[in-house]
Amino acid sequence: MSQIPRILIVGGGYVGMYTALRLQRRLRRGEARVTLVDSDSYMTYQPFLPEAAAGNIEPRHVVVPLRAVLNRCEVVNGWAVGVDLRARTVEVRPGQGPPRTLGYDFLVFAPGSVSRLLPIPGVAECGIGFKTVEEAIHLRNHVLAQLDVAASTDDPAVRSRALTFVFVGGGYAGVEALAELEDMARDACRYFPDIHPGDMRWVLVEATGRILPEVGPEMGRWTLEQLRARGIDVRLDSRVTSAEDRRIALDDGSVFDSSTLVWTAGVKPHPLVAASGLPLDERGRVRATAELTVEGNPNVFTAGDCAAVPDLTKPGQTCAPNAQHAVRQARRLADNLVATLRGSERRAYRHAYAGSVASLGLHKGVAQLYGRKVRGFPAWFMHRTYHLSRVPTLNRKVRVLVDWTLALFFPREITSLGALAHPREEFEFAARPEARIPAERR
Known part of the structure; x- marks a missing residue:
C-alpha cells in the first residue's frame, strides 16, 4: 500500500458519486486520496428524467x-476500459489523447448498467432509450416535432405515423416516461387547432401480464386502468418482433407505422463488468458480500445495478437494482472503506425496502409505502416530496422547487429544439455551393 492510499472509484452514478461525497466528508486530511472516473462530468438524478x-x-x-460537489476528490473524465486486479490498475481512455493507467489501493467498482436491447430488426436503428438526460430531452424535442409534422402535412399516412408513439417496457421508466409525455402532448394540443388529443395514439408494449410490478399487483392494475382510461393502448403479454423502416410489428399480429419507438425494456450490467475479471453471477452481475466487497477481493468494493448484493431482509435473494438501494449501499460502502483504512470492523448492508412511488403525469401518481397503498394526487405529491428530499445538494433542491413553483403560474413551453442534436447542420448547409445565392439574384 502506498504512503497515502488511493481510492479509485469507477462510475459517477448513484453509487460512485454518493460514495465519493461521503468519503470526502469522513476522511481526515491526508488519510487517503479519492479519484473518480466517469465518461460524464455529472451525475444524473434519473427519477426526474420523466419530468x-x-x-x-x-x-x-x-x-x-461532479467537480462542483466533489471538491476534495480528483475527477477524471474518460472511459474505464480494463481492470488489472493483480497489478491493481485501471486503464482509462480519455476523450482525447492516449490511454491512462491509474493505480489503486482500494477500488470501488460501480460502472452501473446500460439498456438491455434484444436482437429485434430495426430497434437499434430507430429506437431511443430513456436512461440519460440527453435521451430525455431528445425525446421531448422529438415528440413536439412530431406534432409540428402532423399539423403541417396533408398526407394521412405521414400524419398517422407522426402521431403514433410506442413505448416498450412497463416498468418505472416506460410507464413514467409515457405518462408524462402523453400529458405534455395532450396539453400542447391547445396550440395545434388541427390536432385533437384523440388523434394521437400512445402504445405501451409489455412482455409480461402486468405493469409497474414494483408497486404491487393491486396498484399495478389501478395504474393500468388509469392509463387505458386516458386512451393509452396498453398491450400486455406482447412483444415487438420488428421495427424495420419504423414499421412496428407485434407478436399478436398487429402492425402499424410510428416515428417514435422508446425502448425501456430493462437494463443489463455495463460491458466493463464482463471484462473486469471479477466473479459474476448468472445474470452477469458482480458477486458481492453483505459488506459490499467483491467475493474473494477484499480490496475491491461494489454496489448498485452492476452488483449482486445479498438482501439480508430476504435470505437467498439479492437487492433490487434501484436508486433506493444504490444510495443506501453507497453510504454503507463508504463507511466500510473508512473502517478498513482505520483497521475497524466492516458492517453488513441491511435495508428493508420502504416501497415505491411513481408519477403518471401532472397531479397523478401511484405509491406503495410501508405496505400502504396511495394513488392520485396524494401519491403524486408524495412522489415529488420524496425525490426532492433525495436529489443531491441544496442548490439542486432549490432549483427544482423553483421550476415547480413557476409551473403553477405559467403554461409549459412547447418549443421543439430538435436542432440541438445537430447544431452544425445549418452551418454545413450554408457552406454548400448550392446553398449560395447567385450574385444576379442578390
Missing part, C-alpha cells in the same frame, strides 16, 4: 456537476 422530458424541470437541474 425533464415533459418540461416540468429544466434539464440542467436534474444533473449534479
Whole structure:
C-alpha cells in the first residue's frame, strides 16, 4: 500500500458519486486520496428524467456537476476500459489523447448498467432509450416535432405515423416516461387547432401480464386502468418482433407505422463488468458480500445495478437494482472503506425496502409505502416530496422547487429544439455551393 492510499472509484452514478461525497466528508486530511472516473462530468438524478422530458424541470437541474460537489476528490473524465486486479490498475481512455493507467489501493467498482436491447430488426436503428438526460430531452424535442409534422402535412399516412408513439417496457421508466409525455402532448394540443388529443395514439408494449410490478399487483392494475382510461393502448403479454423502416410489428399480429419507438425494456450490467475479471453471477452481475466487497477481493468494493448484493431482509435473494438501494449501499460502502483504512470492523448492508412511488403525469401518481397503498394526487405529491428530499445538494433542491413553483403560474413551453442534436447542420448547409445565392439574384 502506498504512503497515502488511493481510492479509485469507477462510475459517477448513484453509487460512485454518493460514495465519493461521503468519503470526502469522513476522511481526515491526508488519510487517503479519492479519484473518480466517469465518461460524464455529472451525475444524473434519473427519477426526474420523466419530468425533464415533459418540461416540468429544466434539464440542467436534474444533473449534479461532479467537480462542483466533489471538491476534495480528483475527477477524471474518460472511459474505464480494463481492470488489472493483480497489478491493481485501471486503464482509462480519455476523450482525447492516449490511454491512462491509474493505480489503486482500494477500488470501488460501480460502472452501473446500460439498456438491455434484444436482437429485434430495426430497434437499434430507430429506437431511443430513456436512461440519460440527453435521451430525455431528445425525446421531448422529438415528440413536439412530431406534432409540428402532423399539423403541417396533408398526407394521412405521414400524419398517422407522426402521431403514433410506442413505448416498450412497463416498468418505472416506460410507464413514467409515457405518462408524462402523453400529458405534455395532450396539453400542447391547445396550440395545434388541427390536432385533437384523440388523434394521437400512445402504445405501451409489455412482455409480461402486468405493469409497474414494483408497486404491487393491486396498484399495478389501478395504474393500468388509469392509463387505458386516458386512451393509452396498453398491450400486455406482447412483444415487438420488428421495427424495420419504423414499421412496428407485434407478436399478436398487429402492425402499424410510428416515428417514435422508446425502448425501456430493462437494463443489463455495463460491458466493463464482463471484462473486469471479477466473479459474476448468472445474470452477469458482480458477486458481492453483505459488506459490499467483491467475493474473494477484499480490496475491491461494489454496489448498485452492476452488483449482486445479498438482501439480508430476504435470505437467498439479492437487492433490487434501484436508486433506493444504490444510495443506501453507497453510504454503507463508504463507511466500510473508512473502517478498513482505520483497521475497524466492516458492517453488513441491511435495508428493508420502504416501497415505491411513481408519477403518471401532472397531479397523478401511484405509491406503495410501508405496505400502504396511495394513488392520485396524494401519491403524486408524495412522489415529488420524496425525490426532492433525495436529489443531491441544496442548490439542486432549490432549483427544482423553483421550476415547480413557476409551473403553477405559467403554461409549459412547447418549443421543439430538435436542432440541438445537430447544431452544425445549418452551418454545413450554408457552406454548400448550392446553398449560395447567385450574385444576379442578390
